[in-house]
Amino acid sequence: MHTPVRVLLTLAASGFAATLLAQPAPRKDVAKIYQEICANCHGAQLEGGQAPSMLDDQWANGTGTDADLARVISDGVLEKGMPAFHSLMSEADVRAMVIFIREQRASYKRQRATQKLPGGAIPTQEHRFRIETVADGLSTPWSIAFLPDGRTLVTEKPGRLRVIADGKLQPSAIKGTPAVRDGGQGGLLEVAAHPDFAKNGWIYLAYSDPAKDKDGKEVSLTKIVRGRLKDGAWVEEEKIWQAPLELYRPGGGVHFGCRIAFDGAGYLYFSHGERGRQQDAQDLTRPNGKIHRIHDDGRIPADNPFVNTPGAFPSIWTYGNRNPQGLDFDPRTGLLWETEHGPRGGDELNLIKPGVNYGWPVITYGMNYDGSPITANTAREGMEQPVTYWVPSIAVCGIDFYEGTLFPKWTGNLFVSSLAQQELRRLVIAGDQVVSQEIVLKDIGRLRDVQCAPDGSIWVAVNDPGSIIRLVPAD
Incomplete structure (x- = not known):
């Protein structure tokens, strides 16, 4: 019988964690493990949620090989909000999880060909x-x-501001829109029109601002600017809110907001x-x-x-x-x-x-x-x-x-x-x-x-x- 997570945590609190957590016993039901510790971020069917989807071919860490998946599951990527699970999952569990992900991706691709929006009333x-x-x-x-x-204006997370006009x-x-840090949950986020747009033409954008700290390391934080649209271009940009560079956080990462x-x-x-x-x-x-x-x-x-x-x-x-x-x-x-x-x-x-x-x-x-x-x-x-x-x-x-x-x-x-x-x-x-x-x-x-x-x-x-x-x- 596998050792439940709650037991491991109890033992950890009482001082017995070092040996047990260093070599956790394999657990048998990988689908259950996924629902317990992965689904809240990556979605019940791997479709994504607060963390990216694992059904597409866009990998936030590595190229999506079995080795990359195993490394990320085991060691985590803390700067992007992905915790390490090596203390809760054995090497066998990790390998089973990689297989489970592969199975779910294959099933999704089969179904996607016929995916349609609900019709009728x-x-x-x-x-x-x-x-x-x-x-x-x-x-x-x-x-x-x-x-x-x-x-109608629509932002695309990778950094594009799109226009829908005459229903198309x-x-x-x-x-000419600002460059963004399209990593993790960062990118081009909110777009909002000023309440008096008909008079002043101001449009506001919130995005993850890419920068480098004094040591040359990539950092980012949410920034807000406003500008106007003219002949399909973003013009007359003004900075509305930006924190000092020393308060920026490393990498693309998580939790930018912003509405x-x-x-x-x-x-x-x-x-x-x-x-x-x-x-x-x-x-x-x-x-x-x-x-x-x-x-x-x-x-x-x-x-x-x-x-x-x-x-x-x-x-x-x-x-x-x-x-x-x-x-x-x-x-x-x-x-x-x-x-x-x-x-x-x-x-x-x-x-x-x-x-x-x-x-x-x-x-x-x-x-x-x-x-x-x-x-x-x-x-x-x-x-x-x-x-x-x-x-x-x-x-x-x-x-x-x-x-x-x-x-x-x-x-x-x-x-x-x-x-x-x-x-x-x-x-x-x-x-x-x-x-x-x-x-x-x-x-x-x-x-x-x-x-x-x-x-x-x-x-x-x-x-x-x-x-x-x-x-x-x-x-």
């Missing part, structure tokens, strides 16, 4: 809808923004992941693991909660946030809502309040990806509780309050996209509470963003396959 509790494909052939579409002139994806990307929300009063809010450095989320001298508030031109508001705190990063609005990838104002109440990825379990929906500590990593409803505990604490005085949380993780991503009338019974509801569970959820919110949830769409790919279009249709960015779809009434 799809029923939900309140409405029936059908799906239309707006654009396909995209590479990891990350964010959607609508312009008042009828155009334009063949060429916008020229942008405007409050209509001239303030811009954005989310910033903790870049895989858990304790940074509690450190007010660092910008990562926070929600920030600035003026739309990048100036620091004089009434920010920590602007007069010695050493604190002045744009911080909240802290103790892990990796926020959803941010939107409820148009009915003016309240700011945020979704953030938990670790293994513990994805959160938070109501964002100035100066509040949301607890990561001191409190959490999740655990480490290797199955070990982070902390026994889910609450502590002085730290905010999530409005709701998801265990197991759904890999929660972009959110949007529905303001349209094509689906009148959905008006005011919050739509939430997810990666690992491939779900589009509808949350009914009353004041500051979630009243109910419904899964309205599932299993058509990893859902990265959701936005209500000016005509009331609901647009969704789908990863693997890379496409933009929209929900329209079926009746």
Whole structure:
């Protein structure tokens, strides 16, 4: 009989770990091992979630050979958020896992040839809808923004800003956009139009900024700029927010955030992941693991909660946030809502309040990806509780309050996209509470963003396959 993970952890705590963990006993059910320690990041069917898919041919580490896979599983790649599992898996387990991955990839390729979006009417509790494909052939579409002139902007994670006009994806990307660090979870992330775009033409981009530290080592951190579009080119760029180079973190890595929300009063809010450095989320001298508030031109508001705190990063609005990838104002109440990825379990929906500590990593409803505990604490005085949380993780991503009338019974509801569970959820919110949830769409790919279009249709960015779809009434 194999030794369960919980027993190994118990023995480790009592001082017997050295021998047992150095040579863990082989475990027999590799599919069970995968679901226990891999699926929360890489998806239940290897489709990807908070970590990349293992079904495509894009390998973040090495070339995808058996030796590369075994090395990464055993030794990990900590700077990219991949833990080492050699203490929990024997060499036989690792080899079995490599075989399991190969089997799943082969099965996926067989099925992919006939993969199609659901056809016809799809029923939900309140409405029936059908799906239309707006654009396909995209590479990891990350964010959607609508312009008042009828155009739609879409970011592709590798660094391209695309335009959909007259219902068609334009063949060429916008020229001259910033270079990005397309590694791990980094790349070209959020695109957002200024609320007064029709007057000023400003478009905002958030991305992982590539740089080198004083020793020549590659580092990166989230950066925000704004610019305008002219004749298919990105022009008149202005820096809106950037941390000092000494605060950048090594490599491509994980947990960049980043979503942008405007409050209509001239303030811009954005989310910033903790870049895989858990304790940074509690450190007010660092910008990562926070929600920030600035003026739309990048100036620091004089009434920010920590602007007069010695050493604190002045744009911080909240802290103790892990990796926020959803941010939107409820148009009915003016309240700011945020979704953030938990670790293994513990994805959160938070109501964002100035100066509040949301607890990561001191409190959490999740655990480490290797199955070990982070902390026994889910609450502590002085730290905010999530409005709701998801265990197991759904890999929660972009959110949007529905303001349209094509689906009148959905008006005011919050739509939430997810990666690992491939779900589009509808949350009914009353004041500051979630009243109910419904899964309205599932299993058509990893859902990265959701936005209500000016005509009331609901647009969704789908990863693997890379496409933009929209929900329209079926009746």
